[in-house]
Amino acid sequence: MxxxxxxxxxxxxxxxxxxxxxxxxxxxxxxxxxxxxxxxxxxxxxxxxxxxxxxxxxxxxxxxxxxxxxxxxxxxxxxxxxxxxxxxxxxxxxxxxxxxxxxxxxxxxxxxxxxxxxxxxxxxxxxxxxxxxxxxxxxxxxxxxxxxxxxxxxxxxxxxxxxxxxxxxxxxxxxxxxxxxxxxxxxxxxxxxxxxxxxxxxxxxxxxxxxxxxxxxxxxxxxxxxxxxxxxxxxEDIETPTFRAIGGKRGLDLRYGENPHQTAAFYATADVRPGVSTARQLQGKQLSYNNINDTDAAFEAVAEFDPAQTAAVVIVKHANPCGVAEGATLAEAYEKALRCDPVSAFGGIVALNRPLDEEAARRIVGIFTEVIIAPEASPEAIAIVAGKKNLRLLLTGGLPDPRGPGLSVRTVAGGFLVQGRDNVVVDDMDLRVVTRRAPTDAELADLRFAFRVAKHVKSNAIVYARDGATVGIGAGQMSRVDSSRIAAWKAEEAAAAAGVAESFAKGSVVASDAFFPFADGLIAAAAAGATAVIQPGGSIRDDEVIRAADEAGLAMVFTGYRHFRH
The missing domain is CATH 3.40.50.1380 (Methylglyoxal synthase-like domain)
Known part of the structure; x- marks a missing residue:
């Protein structure tokens, strides 16, 4: 008062x-x-x-x-x-x-x-x-x-x-x-x-x-x-105020943090952004610290896809997407996303950009899933999910705006780091073709898709995509070439699991969240079968990387924006 x-x-x-x-x-x-x-x-x-x-x-x-x-x-x-x-x-x-x-x-x-x-x-x-x-x-x-x-x-x-x-x-x-x-x-x-x-x-x-x-x-x-x-x-557009305070109200007491010896709780801030903090949990066990972290990562990623344009599904494991796809229906998108890495998807988090429907619900409950998060769900879908009593179903009432403002906070010894949300969207970027060959329309669509996903993969991030779906993801490696090799290996494994002789990376495009510091990562992508590349550019060796792309017959575009996610 x-x-x-x-x-x-x-x-x-x-x-x-x-x-x-x-x-x-x-x-x-x-x-x-x-x-x-x-x-x-x-x-x-x-x-x-x-x-x-x-x-x-x-x-x-x-x-x-x-x-x-x-x-x-x-x-x-x-x-x-x-x-x-x-x-x-x-x-x-x-x-x-x-x-x-x-x-x-x-x-x-x-x-x-x-x-x-x-x-x-x-x-x-x-x-x-x-x-x-x-x-x-x-x-x-x-x-x-x-x-x-x-x-x-x-x-x-x-x-x-x-x-x-x-x-x-x-x-x-x-x-x-x-x-x-x-x-x-x-x-x-x-x-x-x-x-x-x-x-x-x-x-x-x-x-x-x-x-x-x-x-x-x-x-x-x-x-x-x-x-x-x-x-x-x-x-007042003061981006770095002299004094910065962060406050919130405890929403959940958690059994423990990332590990059983760590205490934890979930706090909701004044930043009302659709997601875990706004969600109604219809059923399932209490959310854990890792559940909340992974669910947030999945929902922020799926929000990159406009529900008016396409149905999209993101499957996350340990805060990294292990399968992302868009399709005419959620069920179709889920099957495409699952095919990318069915092993990692077991026990994962599934995020949807449209209300969960009956057909998608039947597909999702087919394997062990920890959490489903969606804007809403039909009564039929809710009834299907109810058959899995431990499966958490979260309904948020909307999608977060990927272009919206906000803060990212991380503690360090003696203080904390604060930055603005990474709210740059690939659809708003002016893509610059830097190779002799320009990408085809189909390649360009997949390049945009892949870069949209790479934004939400831990650095160093490499994403192979084809036909509106990820086919191989390499995340969190110390060198970009290792991420590229892991992603290629994942694409081979996914193909083998689907009974397909040829790697899913053949004919795919590849996205890198940051520039290739050397040509080796790009050469590894070409060897895996990628035909086009999207990356921020900006390396002192850009000319070397462009020459390697030309020699391999790749089309490559620069975005001018980096998406580091540590």
Whole structure:
């Protein structure tokens, strides 16, 4: 909530006058409060409630009132409580100031913050409370203006500014700092926990709970401020702000991280991008750390394919695509993608760019699959997947925009690296033919397809493709020639698995995520049977590589863009 109080001399004088009017009642309340509180337990006699999200509010406030807790509230919260028949004092009774300036000025006032920040065992603090008629506040219940939601729905600049809470974070931080005496609640999910604690402890909270609530409170204000500062940076085109904060809300507690000895959780950020964070999980076991990482990789890759133009399927294993294809239907695309590497696809993640249909569902459940992620699914498809109780089905409600803005974050010792999302799309690139032979239309279509996939393969990345499907992928090798050889070997293995004598790489095109530093990688691709190449270009040996392509009869195009993905 925005609770700024005026900072004028006249305002200060009014506070003093108001304080003396409440001196007698304050003395009695403070004394009784001290007698009731002892040790780590602190009795709750008075609660301040000021919430934007009113879910569960009336039930919680009613339960507090039934336990003899005096309720103080602000603005819309006060109205909601009174409309529900609850006795609640308006905060203006404490401050002797009306709510003003469209709600911006409500609670930043000594009568409020003094009651929250006063250390009950400190004689000087007690004396100040008595002198100025400040009553102790033992429970602060605040959640913040919906800034993140306003940004997510595309609110105007002014609308977003108005939804930056000021007084709310101030009260939360004050209560959290003084957790030795005050409990702070920032999440409706904690209402039941607080009530249970009051019941067990005769109307008191324990220090253990207050510390946990304080930690959560500071985490909430940190995430809120991070969302505001990052939005401001984006609005002002500040790409590398002096201070960068990253915040999120825990969405899932995970059993462990990449390995069983590592703890892990999934946090959703203010960047509302269709994917795992927006998905409904219809069935299956809880997602693991690796599931989430791989599923995100698969869904970002499949989003490169416009569902209005083609059906597309991406199969991912260990964060790398092991099969990608497009087709007239999802079932056709899945079969083509599976053919690229049926061994690696076992236990993989399948991402679709269109709603999962019955035919595709039947094909996908034919082998062990960990996760299916799609924008939506038909009832028939859902029923088919339900036959595999451990298979997770995630429906996201949409596809992420491959051209959309965003940040990529990676931790390093002593800090973290932040970069903009790799949002360059091959369809927007000006491809430059650099060889004597230009690619045919069919080759050009496959070159675009292959480079689209290479963007999502770990570097060094080599992708062989033919007829709108990958036929061999080499990923994550220390040398590009090794990636090229592995991809060629994968194409031979895939052909053998399909009962085809000739490698699938014969007649294919090849994409490299970065330039060929030497001609050897390109020569290996030619030896495997590739007829055309797409790569960024930019090596000091480009001329050597172009000559090698000409000598092998290859067509080659430069994109001018690199897609390193480490």
């Amino acid at each position: 925005s609770h700024d109080a005026p900072k004028t001399d006249a305002g200060a004088a009014d506070v003093t006058q108001t304080s003396f009017r409440h001196r007698d009642s304050s003395h009695s309340a403070s004394t009784n409060h001290d007698l009731l509180s002892s040790g780590n337990r602190k009795v709750v006699t008075r609660a301040l409630l000021s919430v934007s999200d009113k879910s569960g509010l009336i039930g919680f406030a009613s339960a507090l009132a039934q336990r003899g807790v005096e309720l103080i509230s602000t603005g819309g919260t006060h109205k909601a409580l009174v409309d529900a028949g609850l006795a609640a004092r308006d905060v203006s009774e404490l401050t002797q100031f009306p709510e003003m300036m469209d709600g911006r000025v409500k609670t930043l006032h000594p009568a409020v913050h003094g009651g929250v920040l006063a250390v009950r065992a400190n004689p000087e603090h007690q004396a100040a409370m008595l002198a100025h008629g400040i009553v102790p506040i033992d429970l602060v219940v605040v959640n913040l203006y919906p800034f993140e939601a306003t940004v997510a729905r595309g609110g105007s600049f002014d609308d977003c500014i108005e939804n930056i809470d000021i007084g709310g974070p101030a009260m939360i931080r004050a209560a959290a700092k003084n957790h030795g005496d005050v409990a702070v609640v920032v999440d409706p999910e904690d209402y039941a926990t607080v009530l249970a604690e009051l019941d067990v402890n005769e109307g008191s909270t324990t220090l253990g709970l207050r510390r946990k609530l304080a930690q959560k409170a500071y985490g909430r204000t940190a995430a809120y401020d991070a969302a505001v500062s990052n939005w401001f940076a984006a609005a």
